[in-house]
Amino acid sequence: MNDISTWDIVRNLFDGAVWTLALSLTAFVFGGLAGLAILFARIAKHALPRRLALGYIEIFQGTPLLMQLFIIFFGGSLIGLEISPWIAAAIGLTLFTSAYLAEIWRGCVEAIPKGQWEASASLALSRFEQMRYVILPQALRIAIAPTVGFSVQVVKGTAVASIIGFVELTKTGSMLANATFQPFLVFGFVALGYFALCYPLSAYARTLERNLHGARSH
Amino acid sequence: MALVRIDALHKHFGSNHVLKGIDLDIEEGQVIALIGRSGSGKSTLLRTINGLESFDEGCIEVDGERIHPHETDLRALRQKVGMVFQQFNLFPHLSAGQNVMLATRIVRKMPEAEARELAKAMLLKVGLQDKFDAFPDQLSGGQQQRVAIARALAMQPRVLLCDEITSALDPELVNEVLAVVKDLAAEGMTLIMVTHEMRFAREVGDKLVFMYQGRVHEAGDPREVFANPQTPELAAFIGSIN
Numbered sequence: 001m002n003d004i005s006t007w008d009i010v011r012n013l014f015d016g017a018v019w020t021l022a023l024s025l026t027a028f029v030f031g032g033l034a035g036l037a038i039l040f041a042r043i044a045k046h047a048l049p050r051r052l053a054l055g056y057i058e059i060f061q062g063t064p065l066l067m068q069l070f071i072i073f074f075g076g077s078l079i080g081l082e083i084s085p086w087i088a089a090a091i092g093l094t095l096f097t098s099a100y101l102a103e104i105w106r107g108c109v110e111a112i113p114k115g116q117w118e119a120s121a122s123l124a125l126s127r128f129e130q131m132r133y134v135i136l137p138q139a140l141r142i143a144i145a146p147t148v149g150f151s152v153q154v155v156k157g158t159a160v161a162s163i164i165g166f167v168e169l170t171k172t173g174s175m176l177a178n179a180t181f182q183p184f185l186v187f188g189f190v191a192l193g194y195f196a197l198c199y200p201l202s203a204y205a206r207t208l209e210r211n212l213h214g215a216r217s218h
Numbered sequence: 219m220a221l222v223r224i225d226a227l228h229k230h231f232g233s234n235h236v237l238k239g240i241d242l243d244i245e246e247g248q249v250i251a252l253i254g255r256s257g258s259g260k261s262t263l264l265r266t267i268n269g270l271e272s273f274d275e276g277c278i279e280v281d282g283e284r285i286h287p288h289e290t291d292l293r294a295l296r297q298k299v300g301m302v303f304q305q306f307n308l309f310p311h312l313s314a315g316q317n318v319m320l321a322t323r324i325v326r327k328m329p330e331a332e333a334r335e336l337a338k339a340m341l342l343k344v345g346l347q348d349k350f351d352a353f354p355d356q357l358s359g360g361q362q363q364r365v366a367i368a369r370a371l372a373m374q375p376r377v378l379l380c381d382e383i384t385s386a387l388d389p390e391l392v393n394e395v396l397a398v399v400k401d402l403a404a405e406g407m408t409l410i411m412v413t414h415e416m417r418f419a420r421e422v423g424d425k426l427v428f429m430y431q432g433r434v435h436e437a438g439d440p441r442e443v444f445a446n447p448q449t450p451e452l453a454a455f456i457g458s459i460n
Binding site: 119126 | 268269270290296300307308311320324373
């Protein structure tokens with residue numbers, strides 16, 4: 001019953017990989033925006049936004065991504081919302097990404113010496129202006145490498161979306177494995193696909209890190 | 219009327235009572251040298267004047283701008299009080315000129331061209347007119363500190379606070395910074411300096427304030443106070459640094 005050629009497998013996996021990429025990008029862009037908002041809450045002057053942000057981060061860091069997806073996907077239909085696997089996966093991964101990015105970026109903001117806050121406060125800048133013009137531009141420098149590094153985790157994290165039936169790389173792979181009875185070959189290609197997506201990112205993160213530790217270019 | 223009035227100021231760090239009722243009036247154009255051992259409260263006192271440290275009791279008034287304990291809106295006050303730090307604290311991602319322009323652009327909403335002219339004038343004042351485009355890490359410590367002074371002056375403060383501004387400098391760079399401060403004093407800028415430069419305090423200061431265990435222990439004309447300390451603590455302090 002081998003009317004599915006290796007070429008067919010590769011071609012189908014490629015289509016799946018495109019969805020993996022689309023889901024990763026969506027999660028990364030919206031997760032980044034939400035993460036920035038959570039970052040501001042996390043380092044706010046008042047305790048309430050700080051606590052809410054911390055709670056949010058703890059929830060998403062302290063539970064498996066798979067459970068988060070289940071809750072969104074099945075919870076949605078429980079309250080009568082028809083959520084497609086794509087939407088559920090996009091929402092789930094966005095929330096997951098935002099929690100991690102907010103925490104990574106908080107570390108970067110806190111790495112900026114206290115003297116920068118004091119000097120900008122002494123010049124009568126508001127807290128928002130301090131962030132916008134003094135702290136974030138410096139924190140961004142330090143944040144680039146770990147942020148790109150984390151994007152690798154997002155790409156790999158999209159694999160769990162296969163469990164709620166979203167047809168990305170992993171799901172395509174398991175369907176093909178069932179059809180061809182060649183799981184080793186198929187999942188070998190799937191793994192290669194992830195590697196092809198992730199390796200350039202981690203290599204890029206390493207380069208960025210090296211450059212940032214070296215001479216500063218203005 | 220005094221430009222800066224400090225009334226019965228108290229501050230605690232937890233159970234540690236660091237300022238125990240400070241009263242200090244500073245007239246316009248005066249140069250005040252705050253001296254004392256580390257832990258005497260002199261830096262904390264300086265930092266309460268622009269709200270970098272909160273206080274628990276008492277009141278601070280600068281040029282009619284009054285702040286009470288736990289005040290959070292300090293923008294008006296900070297536009298009247300400039301500060302220069304021991305570690306310079308220049309913004310490393312901005313050039314010297316941009317460091318000086320930043321607050322005038324954002325806080326004073328000054329147009330770009332005007333802010334640039336002002337920044338150039340301020341850099342000229344500290345002798346660094348040719349360093350407008352240099353980044354902090356391309357400047358020596360003394361140059362960085364002079365840029366920091368120019369940055370504070372660009373906001374046209376009524377008072378300039380100097381927190382051990384020469385302590386992080388190599389000895390050969392101290393004088394170029396002190397020369398700038400001396401010029402400011404001669405122009406009539408009101409200066410409050412925490413300093414270990416006793417010779418400078420004696421030459422340029424109008425008033426010496428010796429802090430001891432959270433109190434103003436002795437104060438007066440620097441030459442007289444140095445020549446004739448009234449308390450054994452000040453005598454010991456002067457003895458220890460000479």
